[in-house]
Amino acid sequence: MKQLSCLVSLSLALTLTPALSFADATSHRQQVETLFKLTQMEKKIQESVDNVIQLQLRQNPQLAQHQKTMQTFFDKHIGWGAMKDELAEMYLKRFSEEELEKINAFYITPAGQKVITVLPELVKERNQLAMQRLQNNIGELQKQISPEQPAR
Secondary structure, three states: OHHHHHHHHHHHHHHHHHHHHHHHHHHHHHHHHHHHHHOOHHHHHHHHHHHHHHHHHHHOHHHHHHHHHHHHHHHHHHOHHHHHHHHHHHHHHHOOHHHHHHHHHHHOOHHHHHHHHHHHHHHHHHHHHHHHHHHHHHHHHHHHHOOOOOOO
C-alpha cells in the first residue's frame, strides 16, 4: 500500500510538473508584457523606426518618394510586430519573474512613470553635452595626434 501511495504521488508529481512549468513560463512572460506596457516599449520602438526613416530622408532627400516603401520595410524588419517576441525572450533570459515583478512595481508608481518620461530626455541632454564638450576641445586631441607630436 505504501508503494502504491508513493507511486501515485510520483505519478501526480510528474504529471503536474509540466503544467506548473507552463504556468510559471506564462506568468513570467506576463511580467515581461506588463513591463513593455509600463515602459511604453511599443511606442518607443515605433519612434525609433520613425527616427531611422527620418535620418535616411535627411541624408538622402531623393528617397522621399520611397518613404511609404521604407516605412513598410522598416516596420517589417525592426518594427514592434517584428521584434516583440525576440525582445521578450531577451528579457525572459535576463530577468527572473520575481525581478520583473519588482521592476514593474516600481514603474507603476508615479516616480517610475517619471523615470520613463524623463530618462530619454536626460540621455539626449547628456549626449548633447558630451558632443559639445568634444567640439569645444577637439583641438587638444588634434594637437596630440598631429604628425609633429611624438606618439604617447
